[in-house]
Amino acid sequence: MINRPLGDAFEEAYERKQQGEPIDAIIADYPAVADELRTLLKVTELPSRAQPPHSEIADVRTRLDSTFQQQLEAAPVRQSGNSTGRRLTGLLGLAAALVGLLALMAVFGGEVVLPPTATATQTASPTATITVSPTQTPSPTVTATMTVTMTDIPATTPAPTATVTPLPASDTPVPATSAPSLAPTSVPAGDECQINPPDDWVMYVVQTGDTLSSIAVRTGIDDDSLARVNCIENAALIRQGQSLFVPRPPASDTGDDTDNSGQTSDDSTGDNDEEDYDDYDDYEDNYDDYDDYDDNYDDYDDYDD
């Protein structure tokens, strides 16, 4: 219905206009649709004219600012918020729980025909016993055998049980995805600090405007590890010209994530960055209805032409 080439031409033309090219020069490259493009490009200037007056914004901001400041002060401060650490403990918990479960299965798996409630299907699929473990204590049908297993694995059972239950079917991929991110942090840090970078790290000379943080972001490592490897005690004290060891940035990665412009030909990417918004994916699903509504409306629009 909508003319695909015109959509592409309009997108290109708008990008060029944003780069500062005059409209006349742009539309000269699209002779077949020059008139329409000129009109449409002019119309794109209109939305920014709808902005509310400064007085309104200033007024609203005084209230927004004070609310924000209050909320920010009330917000918890995280100590060196390190998601790797949390992931690590999560993994350990999971691993411990798995060991526990294996022990459980070993105890039962051998020859025990399970207590009263057990049926033939349970022996056939060992995963069924996993779901039993967290609720064992209240269950009246479980008797002497249960108490034995609990004492067998005292160290592992208490904490992790809650986290394990949702995962039994799909826990295999988890360690695989988190493992790589742990690698850079496992750099030795002795009492006498010695700069001893991993083999694949390279030398980088600090430039004007660099901060430890900005270098860390660009090389895909956390500040702490970067500082530790380079024996930097005070992150504020890095100077231009100083040499640091950094992980070699992936060559193909340059600008991949940060460059949002000019992706006119990159079309199948709708889902590329879903993980960035994962907390809001659920929301998205709820708005499908609105999308349908729009589509109908759009058809009507075209008809209008």
Added chain:
Amino acid sequence: MIVMTLPDVTDDDILLKQARRGNKRAISDIYERYVEAIYQFVRLRVGHIQQAEDITSAVFTAFIEQITTGRGPSSHLRGWLFQVARNHIYDSYGEKRGLPLETIEQMSAPHTTNPEHRTLQSISREQVQQLIQQLTPDQQDVLLLRFDQQLSLKEVSDILGKNTNTVKSLQLRAVRALQRAIARQGVDVR
């Protein structure tokens, strides 16, 4: 010695990273950087000052809450903020769908003052607002995000959850629809 060139990184990414580590100054800087843009976007979408203020506030409440608990975005900060804003706008549709009646009546009557001399420049701010609000929600989103806030095609496609081709079509339709709405007001765009 190898002197390397590091990949470019946006200020947003650096701020965001500091914010995720609990740096309140960085959170504050992010707010400072985007609060007005978010407010302007929401204000034009919902039309009511108080409602726009509430939604803007909710966006940054969500941001503080998520970023200080290790959730929220780790990149694409601007897109994330606009997406949250948009979600809140859609939530508010249940309460107040469509425009106040008097606005619709005002709009349906074409302006009659010297129609042959009216140009794009002569359209008032309020009129532009009203014309935009006549469009479908998606058309409004794409017009405001792409042509007012000047987000990239990719950012808009992420926010709308549509692929870039769809957004290209959508933005063309939106601009055409706005142009027709202007034409109905007797304004000659050329």
